[in-house]
Amino acid sequence: MSVKSYPQLVAELAELDADIEAARRRERAAAMETIRELMTTFDIKANELRRDRRGPYRTRPVEMKYRDPVSGREWSGRGHKPAWFTGKDRSRFLIDGAADSLDAKKRA
Incomplete structure (x- = not known):
């Protein structure tokens, strides 16, 4: 069993953090592309994706008083x-x- 020193572990952690961030960016870009394709295919608007517990988000002009x-x-x-x-x-x-x-x- 090989015991790594503290500086070795810190260097390994920094390398893993960089790998994690690179993988996240790649997978996020692929997910965004999939989302755009689905939104185009099904004609989904961005405001339809809101999580609103009060119902759909609609605004109307307010009458001036x-x-x-x-x-x-x-x-x-x-x-x-x-x-x-x-x-x-x-x-x-x-x-x-x-x-x-x-x-x-x-x-x-």
Whole structure:
């Protein structure tokens, strides 16, 4: 039984790490090629592969509810309040159609 010294084992480990990384890169490239071929064959889009427990990922445009009469900028009411909106009465900036939809939501 041959006992290897610490420097020999470290050198062997470095060589094995390099071999492992090279094998990983080769196999990953082959896997990516297979995945691309399958996605093309079955017309699979990248967003269909998402693991989402809440169901499919779909986005819709958000209706704008507020408009700055000076600059014409709009805000949907989501996210951070714009500077032109902060500290002012919301009803002054409501877009006509948005006021109707807000009233309907309050009644529901």
